[in-house]
Amino acid sequence: MGGTTGTTGTAEAGDGAPVRRRQARGQKRIEEILHAAAEVFGEQGYDATTTNAIAARAGVSPGSLYQFFGNKDxxxxxxxxxxxxxxxxxxxxxxxxxxxxxxxxxxxxxxxxxxxxxxxxxxxxxxxxxxxxxxxxxxxxxxxxxxxxxxxxxxxxxxxxxxxxxxxxxxxxxxxxxxxxxxxxxxxxxxxxxxxxxxxxxxxxxxxxxxxxxxxxxxxxxxxx
Amino acid sequence: MGGTTGTTGTAEAGDGAPVRRRQARGQKRIEEILHAAAEVFGEQGYDATTTNAIAARAGVSPGSLYQFFGNKDxxxxxxxxxxxxxxxxxxxxxxxxxxxxxxxxxxxxxxxxxxxxxxxxxxxxxxxxxxxxxxxxxxxxxxxxxxxxxxxxxxxxxxxxxxxxxxxxxxxxxxxxxxxxxxxxxxxxxxxxxxxxxxxxxxxxxxxxxxxxxxxxxxxxxxxx
Amino acid sequence: MGGTTGTTGTAEAGDGAPVRRRQARGQKRIEEILHAAAEVFGEQGYDATTTNAIAARAGVSPGSLYQFFGNKDxxxxxxxxxxxxxxxxxxxxxxxxxxxxxxxxxxxxxxxxxxxxxxxxxxxxxxxxxxxxxxxxxxxxxxxxxxxxxxxxxxxxxxxxxxxxxxxxxxxxxxxxxxxxxxxxxxxxxxxxxxxxxxxxxxxxxxxxxxxxxxxxxxxxxxxx
Amino acid sequence: MGGTTGTTGTAEAGDGAPVRRRQARGQKRIEEILHAAAEVFGEQGYDATTTNAIAARAGVSPGSLYQFFGNKDxxxxxxxxxxxxxxxxxxxxxxxxxxxxxxxxxxxxxxxxxxxxxxxxxxxxxxxxxxxxxxxxxxxxxxxxxxxxxxxxxxxxxxxxxxxxxxxxxxxxxxxxxxxxxxxxxxxxxxxxxxxxxxxxxxxxxxxxxxxxxxxxxxxxxxxx
DNA sequence: CATGAATGAGGGTTCATTCAT
DNA sequence: GATGAATGAACCCTCATTCAT
Structure with a gap:
C-alpha cells in the first residue's frame, strides 16, 4: 500500500484539485462519523447504538452518514x-x-x-x-x-x-x-x-x-x- | 368436597386437583417459554431476540408470554x-x-x-x-x-x-x-x-x-x- | 315487577328450586360484577377500565363476567x-x-x-x-x-x-x-x-x-x- | 435572503432560505397533523383516537407524527x-x-x-x-x-x-x-x-x-x- | 454531496374476548 | 356455570433507511 497512488483517480482533466478537496472533505466527514461512532458504541454498546445517534454526535445528518456507509454494520x-x-x-x-x-x-x-x-x-x-x-x-x-x-x-x-x-x-x-x-x-x-x-x-x-x-x-x- | 368422588371429578370447587392441574399447566407453559427463550437467545443473542419470536418458538401467543413474564427482561x-x-x-x-x-x-x-x-x-x-x-x-x-x-x-x-x-x-x-x-x-x-x-x-x-x-x-x- | 312470577320459568318440572337457586346465584354474581364495575368505572373512567379489572375487583374470573355480559358495553x-x-x-x-x-x-x-x-x-x-x-x-x-x-x-x-x-x-x-x-x-x-x-x-x-x-x-x- | 435571487437558490450553505423553507415545511406538517388530530378527536373522542389514525388522516406516516410529537398526549x-x-x-x-x-x-x-x-x-x-x-x-x-x-x-x-x-x-x-x-x-x-x-x-x-x-x-x- | 423530514416495517406490550378443562 | 390460561389483533412507539430539496 506504500505510495502506490497509481491510477486510482477517475478525476476529469483540469479539476483534480476540487476533487481532491472534496475527497478531503469527505474523508473528514468519515473521520468525524467514525469518531462519533466509537464514542456512542463505547457508551451504549453496539446494539443499543442508533445510526441517528451516531450522526447527531458527529454533527451530521443521517443522510450524510448513509452517503459514506451503506448501513450500520x-x-x-x-x-x-x-x-x-x-x-x-x-x-x-x-x-x-x-x-x-x-x-x-x-x-x-x-x-x-x-x-x-x-x-x-x-x-x-x-x-x-x-x-x-x-x-x-x-x-x-x-x-x-x-x-x-x-x-x-x-x-x-x-x-x-x-x-x-x-x-x-x-x-x-x-x-x-x-x-x-x-x-x-x-x-x-x-x-x-x-x-x-x-x-x-x-x-x-x-x-x-x-x-x-x-x-x-x-x-x-x-x-x- | 366430602366423599363425592362418584362422578368423574368435574367438581365445581373445593377440590385442590383442578387448581393443581392448572398450576401444573402454567408451570409447563413457563417451562416451554423459557426453553424457547434459551434456544432463541442462544441462536440470535439477547438483543436480536424478540418476545414474539420466543412466543412463536414456544408455540404460544405473545399474550401468553406476557401472562407469565412482565417483559423481555x-x-x-x-x-x-x-x-x-x-x-x-x-x-x-x-x-x-x-x-x-x-x-x-x-x-x-x-x-x-x-x-x-x-x-x-x-x-x-x-x-x-x-x-x-x-x-x-x-x-x-x-x-x-x-x-x-x-x-x-x-x-x-x-x-x-x-x-x-x-x-x-x-x-x-x-x-x-x-x-x-x-x-x-x-x-x-x-x-x-x-x-x-x-x-x-x-x-x-x-x-x-x-x-x-x-x-x-x-x-x-x-x-x- | 312486584310478585308477577307467572310463566317466566322455563324450568323443567320438579327442580324449580335448584334453578331458582342457580338463578339466584347468577343474580348475586351479576350484582357483584356490577358493583365492581361501578367502582372501577368511578376510579378509572370508562375507557381506562378493563374488563379484567372489573372481574378481578369482583373476585370473579374474566370468563365468568362474559357469562353474564356479552362485552364491556x-x-x-x-x-x-x-x-x-x-x-x-x-x-x-x-x-x-x-x-x-x-x-x-x-x-x-x-x-x-x-x-x-x-x-x-x-x-x-x-x-x-x-x-x-x-x-x-x-x-x-x-x-x-x-x-x-x-x-x-x-x-x-x-x-x-x-x-x-x-x-x-x-x-x-x-x-x-x-x-x-x-x-x-x-x-x-x-x-x-x-x-x-x-x-x-x-x-x-x-x-x-x-x-x-x-x-x-x-x-x-x-x-x- | 439578501438579494441573491439570481440562481435558483440551491446554495449549499450560508443562506437561511432553505432552512426557513424546511422549517416552513415542518410547520406545515405540524399544522396538518394537528388538523387531522382535531378531526379524529372530534369524530372518535380522545381515547378512541389512535396515533396511527391521526397520521393516516394527515396523509403522513406514524414515524412522521412522532418526529414532531413525543406521544399522543x-x-x-x-x-x-x-x-x-x-x-x-x-x-x-x-x-x-x-x-x-x-x-x-x-x-x-x-x-x-x-x-x-x-x-x-x-x-x-x-x-x-x-x-x-x-x-x-x-x-x-x-x-x-x-x-x-x-x-x-x-x-x-x-x-x-x-x-x-x-x-x-x-x-x-x-x-x-x-x-x-x-x-x-x-x-x-x-x-x-x-x-x-x-x-x-x-x-x-x-x-x-x-x-x-x-x-x-x-x-x-x-x-x- | 448535505440535509433532515419522511418512511414503514416491526418491536414490545395490552386487553377484550374465547375456550378447554 | 366457573375458571383462568390462551388468544391475537391492535396499540404506541422506534429506528434503519430513503429521498426530495
Missing part, C-alpha cells in the same frame, strides 16, 4: 478497520519485538504487547464494543471478521516464534486463546472504578497471559513434537 | 435463575469438592468444576447469551446481576480455600478473573465446529485456569502476607 | 339500567313532587329533585362515569341511551308541569338542557376537595338550575304561546 | 395550545369588552363572549373533545391543564368586573361554574341535527349563562359583603 466495519490500522501502527512503532525464547523474554514480550494494547483500549472506548464481545450479532460478526483475522495473524506470528516447531493448527489455537483471554479481561480493566483496581486488573491480565503461554512453552519442551 | 431473569438453580444442583451433586492444597489437587479441582460447567454450557445453548457477554445492555445486566453475584460467591469460596490467608479483596478479584476466563473461553468451546477442535479448546480452558490459579497459589507462597 | 348498559332503577326508586320514595307553580315552589321542587340526585351521585361514584360524560365513545353512548331517554322522560314530565302550555318540543329542550346542566355540574360537586367547597358547588348547582328554570317560566308568561 | 397538548392561542386572538379581536354593570350590559357581554365561542366550537370540531369532557384521563388532563387555567383566568377577570367586591374565591367559583355551563352545553349545540335546533340551543346557552350570572349579581347586591 458498515460503520462498524470501517471503525474496526480503523482500529486495526492504528493497532498496526502501534505495532510498527514498537519496532521488532524481541525473539522470544525463555521465560524472562516472555514476560517482556507480554509487557511489550499488552501494555500498549491496554493503553489502546483505555484510549479508545469504542474498541471493546466491537472486539471484546464474545458473542456477536451476525452483522457485527461479519463486519469485524476480517479485522479479527488480521489480528489473529499477527498474534499467531508471535506465538509461532514462542512455540517453534508446533504445528500450525496448535499455534493458531494458542493465538486464538490468547486473544480471547485479552478480550475477556479487557472489560475488567476498562470497567474498573478506580485506578488502583484497574492497575490490579492489568496485573492479573499479565499473569493470566504469561502463565498460560509459559505453560504452553513448557509443554512444547516436554513433548518434542 | 423478566424472561431473561427467570431463565438466569433457572440456570443458577441447575448449576447449584450440579454443584450439590458433585458433593464436597476436595480441600485444595497442592498442584495435583488443583488439577483435580479444576477438572471437577470445569468439566460439568462445560457440559452444562454445551447442554444449554442459551446460557452463554445471558452470562458470557462481557458488555451487557442495562436490562440484561440487571436481570442477571443477582445470579452473577451468587456464582461469584461460590467461586470466591473455592478460591478462598485455594489461597488461604489472602485478603478478601484479592480473593474476590481472583474469583472474578477466573469466572471471566471461563466466560471468555466458553464461546471457543461451544463454537467449535467439530469434536476434535472442541476437545482441544476444553483442554485449553483447563490449561488457562489451572496455570492462572497455580501462579496465584505460588505467589501466595512467595510473598507471605 | 353490556356491562355499562346493565349498570346504567341499575342506576336508572335506583333513581326510579328514589323518585318513587319522594312521593308526588308538588305541582309547581310559582317561584317558591320551584325552589322546593329543585331542592327535592337535586338533593337526592346529588346524594345519589356522591353515593355512587360510578354513576358519573357513565352519565356525566358529555362526549361518549360510541359503545357507551349506545349502552346508556335508553336510560338517558327514560331520565329525560321523567324530567320532561316535571318541566311540562312547570311550563304548562309550552309545545312539546320546547319542553323537551328545556328538559334536555336541565339534565345537561346537572350533568355538567356534578363533576364539580364530586370532584370538590373538601366539604366546604362541595357545599358551595351544590349551592351553585341549585342556583344554576333554579335561575334557568325560573327564567323559562317567566318567558312562558311573557309570550303567551 | 403531546399532540393533544399542542392542539390545546393552538386552540388557546386562537381563542386569545378571538378575544383580542373583540376589542375591549364593555365594563359590565347592569343587566343590559350583561346580556351584551354574554353575547359578545358566547357568540364567538360558539362559532369557534362549530368551526373546530376537535375542541370539545379536549375541553368539553368533564372527566378526563390522566394524560389528557395534564395536557390541557395549562390551557384550562388560562381560560379560567380570562373568565375570572370578566366575572370579577361583573361582581365587584366579591372575594377571590367566590369569583373563581363563579368563573368555574360559568365555564362548566358552557362546556356542558356545547355538545348540545354542536350535536344538534338541524340549524333550527342548533339556534334554539344557542339561545338556551345564553339564557343559562345570563340567568346564572344575573342571579349572582343580584345576590351580590343583596348581601353587601
Amino acid at each position: 458498515e460503520v462498524a466495519r470501517a471503525l474496526a478497520e480503523r482500529y486495526a490500522a492504528r493497532l498496526e501502527t502501534l505495532r510498527a512503532e514498537l519496532g521488532t519485538v524481541g525473539d522470544p525464547g525463555d521465560g524472562q523474554d516472555l514476560e517482556e514480550l507480554a509487557a511489550d504487547v499488552l501494555g500498549p494494547l491496554v493503553a489502546f483500549n483505555l484510549a479508545h472506548p469504542g474498541f471493546k464494543a466491537l472486539f471484546a464481545r464474545t458473542d456477536m450479532p451476525a452483522g457485527l460478526r461479519d463486519a469485524v471478521a476480517p479485522v479479527q483475522a488480521a489480528i489473529h495473524g499477527r498474534v499467531a506470528e508471535l506465538v509461532g516464534r514462542l512455540l517453534p516447531g508446533r504445528p500450525d493448527g496448535e499455534v493458531a489455537r494458542v493465538a486464538t486463546v490468547s486473544i480471547q483471554l485479552v478480550r475477556g479481561m479487557i472489560p475488567l480493566v476498562t470497567g474498573a472504578d478506580d485506578g488502583r483496581e484497574r492497575e490490579a486488573m492489568i496485573a492479573e491480565l499479565h499473569t493470566v497471559v504469561v502463565s498460560y503461554l509459559r505453560r504452553q512453552a513448557d509443554l512444547a519442551g516436554e513433548r518434542p513434537v | 423478566e424472561v431473561a431473569r427467570a431463565l438466569a435463575e433457572r440456570y443458577a438453580a441447575r448449576l447449584e444442583t450440579l454443584r450439590a451433586e458433585l458433593g464436597t469438592v476436595g480441600d485444595p492444597g497442592d498442584g495435583q489437587d488443583l488439577e483435580e479441582l479444576a477438572a471437577d468444576v470445569l468439566g460439568p460447567l462445560v457440559a452444562f454450557n454445551l447442554a444449554h445453548p442459551g446460557f452463554k447469551a445471558l452470562f458470557a457477554r462481557t458488555d451487557m445492555p442495562a436490562g440484561l445486566r440487571d436481570a442477571v446481576a443477582p445470579v452473577q453475584a451468587a456464582i461469584h460467591g461460590r467461586v470466591a469460596e473455592l478460591v478462598g480455600r485455594l489461597l488461604p490467608g489472602r485478603p478478601d479483596g484479592e480473593v474476590a478479584r481472583v474469583a472474578t478473573v477466573s469466572i471471566q476466563l471461563v466466560r471468555g473461553m466458553i464461546p471457543l468451546v461451544t463454537g467449535a465446529d467439530d469434536g476434535r477442535e472442541r476437545e482441544a479448546m476444553i483442554a485449553e480452558l483447563h490449561t488457562v485456569v489451572v496455570s492462572y490459579l497455580r501462579r496465584q497459589a505460588d505467589l501466595a507462597g512467595e510473598r507471605p502476607v | 353490556e356491562v355499562a348498559r346493565a349498570l346504567a339500567e341499575r342506576y336508572a332503577a335506583r333513581l326510579e326508586t328514589l323518585r318513587a320514595e319522594l312521593g308526588t313532587v308538588g305541582d309547581p307553580g310559582d317561584g317558591q315552589d320551584l325552589e322546593e321542587l329543585a331542592a327535592d329533585v337535586l338533593g337526592p340526585l346529588v346524594a345519589f351521585n356522591l353515593a355512587h361514584p360510578g354513576f358519573k362515569a357513565l352519565f356525566a360524560r358529555t362526549d361518549m365513545p360510541a359503545g357507551l353512548r349506545d349502552a346508556v341511551a335508553p336510560v338517558q331517554a327514560a331520565i329525560h322522560g321523567r324530567v320532561a314530565e316535571l318541566v311540562g308541569r312547570l311550563l304548562p302550555g309550552r309545545p312539546d318540543g320546547e319542553v323537551a329542550r328545556v328538559a334536555t338542557v336541565s339534565i345537561q346542566l346537572v350533568r355538567g355540574m356534578i363533576p364539580l360537586v364530586t370532584g370538590a376537595d373538601d366539604g366546604r367547597e362541595r357545599e358551595a358547588m351544590i349551592a351553585e348547582l341549585h342556583t344554576v338550575v333554579v335561575s334557568y328554570l325560573r327564567r323559562q317560566a317567566d318567558l312562558a308568561g311573557e309570550r303567551p304561546v | 403531546e399532540v393533544a397538548r399542542a392542539l390545546a395550545e393552538r386552540y388557546a392561542a386562537r381563542l386569545e386572538t378571538l378575544r383580542a379581536e373583540l376589542g375591549t369588552v364593555g365594563d359590565p354593570g347592569d343587566g343590559q350590559d350583561l346580556e351584551e357581554l354574554a353575547a359578545d363572549v358566547l357568540g364567538p365561542l360558539v362559532a369557534f366550537n362549530l368551526a373546530h370540531p376537535g375542541f370539545k373533545a379536549l375541553f368539553a369532557r368533564t372527566d378526563m384521563p390522566a394524560g389528557l388532563r395534564d395536557a390541557v391543564a395549562p390551557v384550562q387555567a388560562a381560560i379560567h383566568g380570562r373568565v375570572a377577570e370578566l366575572v370579577g368586573r361583573l361582581l365587584p367586591g366579591r372575594p377571590d374565591g367566590e369569583v373563581a367559583r363563579v368563573a368555574t361554574v360559568s365555564i362548566q355551563l358552557v362546556r356542558g352545553m356545547i355538545p348540545l349545540v354542536t350535536g344538534a341535527d338541524d340549524g333550527r335546533e342548533r339556534e334554539a340551543m344557542i339561545a338556551e346557552l345564553h339564557t343559562v349563562v345570563v340567568s346564572y350570572l344575573r342571579r349572582q349579581a343580584d345576590l351580590a347586591g343583596e348581601r353587601p359583603v
Whole structure:
C-alpha cells in the first residue's frame, strides 16, 4: 500500500484539485462519523447504538452518514478497520519485538504487547464494543471478521516464534486463546472504578497471559513434537 | 368436597386437583417459554431476540408470554435463575469438592468444576447469551446481576480455600478473573465446529485456569502476607 | 315487577328450586360484577377500565363476567339500567313532587329533585362515569341511551308541569338542557376537595338550575304561546 | 435572503432560505397533523383516537407524527395550545369588552363572549373533545391543564368586573361554574341535527349563562359583603 | 454531496374476548 | 356455570433507511 497512488483517480482533466478537496472533505466527514461512532458504541454498546445517534454526535445528518456507509454494520466495519490500522501502527512503532525464547523474554514480550494494547483500549472506548464481545450479532460478526483475522495473524506470528516447531493448527489455537483471554479481561480493566483496581486488573491480565503461554512453552519442551 | 368422588371429578370447587392441574399447566407453559427463550437467545443473542419470536418458538401467543413474564427482561431473569438453580444442583451433586492444597489437587479441582460447567454450557445453548457477554445492555445486566453475584460467591469460596490467608479483596478479584476466563473461553468451546477442535479448546480452558490459579497459589507462597 | 312470577320459568318440572337457586346465584354474581364495575368505572373512567379489572375487583374470573355480559358495553348498559332503577326508586320514595307553580315552589321542587340526585351521585361514584360524560365513545353512548331517554322522560314530565302550555318540543329542550346542566355540574360537586367547597358547588348547582328554570317560566308568561 | 435571487437558490450553505423553507415545511406538517388530530378527536373522542389514525388522516406516516410529537398526549397538548392561542386572538379581536354593570350590559357581554365561542366550537370540531369532557384521563388532563387555567383566568377577570367586591374565591367559583355551563352545553349545540335546533340551543346557552350570572349579581347586591 | 423530514416495517406490550378443562 | 390460561389483533412507539430539496 506504500505510495502506490497509481491510477486510482477517475478525476476529469483540469479539476483534480476540487476533487481532491472534496475527497478531503469527505474523508473528514468519515473521520468525524467514525469518531462519533466509537464514542456512542463505547457508551451504549453496539446494539443499543442508533445510526441517528451516531450522526447527531458527529454533527451530521443521517443522510450524510448513509452517503459514506451503506448501513450500520458498515460503520462498524470501517471503525474496526480503523482500529486495526492504528493497532498496526502501534505495532510498527514498537519496532521488532524481541525473539522470544525463555521465560524472562516472555514476560517482556507480554509487557511489550499488552501494555500498549491496554493503553489502546483505555484510549479508545469504542474498541471493546466491537472486539471484546464474545458473542456477536451476525452483522457485527461479519463486519469485524476480517479485522479479527488480521489480528489473529499477527498474534499467531508471535506465538509461532514462542512455540517453534508446533504445528500450525496448535499455534493458531494458542493465538486464538490468547486473544480471547485479552478480550475477556479487557472489560475488567476498562470497567474498573478506580485506578488502583484497574492497575490490579492489568496485573492479573499479565499473569493470566504469561502463565498460560509459559505453560504452553513448557509443554512444547516436554513433548518434542 | 366430602366423599363425592362418584362422578368423574368435574367438581365445581373445593377440590385442590383442578387448581393443581392448572398450576401444573402454567408451570409447563413457563417451562416451554423459557426453553424457547434459551434456544432463541442462544441462536440470535439477547438483543436480536424478540418476545414474539420466543412466543412463536414456544408455540404460544405473545399474550401468553406476557401472562407469565412482565417483559423481555423478566424472561431473561427467570431463565438466569433457572440456570443458577441447575448449576447449584450440579454443584450439590458433585458433593464436597476436595480441600485444595497442592498442584495435583488443583488439577483435580479444576477438572471437577470445569468439566460439568462445560457440559452444562454445551447442554444449554442459551446460557452463554445471558452470562458470557462481557458488555451487557442495562436490562440484561440487571436481570442477571443477582445470579452473577451468587456464582461469584461460590467461586470466591473455592478460591478462598485455594489461597488461604489472602485478603478478601484479592480473593474476590481472583474469583472474578477466573469466572471471566471461563466466560471468555466458553464461546471457543461451544463454537467449535467439530469434536476434535472442541476437545482441544476444553483442554485449553483447563490449561488457562489451572496455570492462572497455580501462579496465584505460588505467589501466595512467595510473598507471605 | 312486584310478585308477577307467572310463566317466566322455563324450568323443567320438579327442580324449580335448584334453578331458582342457580338463578339466584347468577343474580348475586351479576350484582357483584356490577358493583365492581361501578367502582372501577368511578376510579378509572370508562375507557381506562378493563374488563379484567372489573372481574378481578369482583373476585370473579374474566370468563365468568362474559357469562353474564356479552362485552364491556353490556356491562355499562346493565349498570346504567341499575342506576336508572335506583333513581326510579328514589323518585318513587319522594312521593308526588308538588305541582309547581310559582317561584317558591320551584325552589322546593329543585331542592327535592337535586338533593337526592346529588346524594345519589356522591353515593355512587360510578354513576358519573357513565352519565356525566358529555362526549361518549360510541359503545357507551349506545349502552346508556335508553336510560338517558327514560331520565329525560321523567324530567320532561316535571318541566311540562312547570311550563304548562309550552309545545312539546320546547319542553323537551328545556328538559334536555336541565339534565345537561346537572350533568355538567356534578363533576364539580364530586370532584370538590373538601366539604366546604362541595357545599358551595351544590349551592351553585341549585342556583344554576333554579335561575334557568325560573327564567323559562317567566318567558312562558311573557309570550303567551 | 439578501438579494441573491439570481440562481435558483440551491446554495449549499450560508443562506437561511432553505432552512426557513424546511422549517416552513415542518410547520406545515405540524399544522396538518394537528388538523387531522382535531378531526379524529372530534369524530372518535380522545381515547378512541389512535396515533396511527391521526397520521393516516394527515396523509403522513406514524414515524412522521412522532418526529414532531413525543406521544399522543403531546399532540393533544399542542392542539390545546393552538386552540388557546386562537381563542386569545378571538378575544383580542373583540376589542375591549364593555365594563359590565347592569343587566343590559350583561346580556351584551354574554353575547359578545358566547357568540364567538360558539362559532369557534362549530368551526373546530376537535375542541370539545379536549375541553368539553368533564372527566378526563390522566394524560389528557395534564395536557390541557395549562390551557384550562388560562381560560379560567380570562373568565375570572370578566366575572370579577361583573361582581365587584366579591372575594377571590367566590369569583373563581363563579368563573368555574360559568365555564362548566358552557362546556356542558356545547355538545348540545354542536350535536344538534338541524340549524333550527342548533339556534334554539344557542339561545338556551345564553339564557343559562345570563340567568346564572344575573342571579349572582343580584345576590351580590343583596348581601353587601 | 448535505440535509433532515419522511418512511414503514416491526418491536414490545395490552386487553377484550374465547375456550378447554 | 366457573375458571383462568390462551388468544391475537391492535396499540404506541422506534429506528434503519430513503429521498426530495
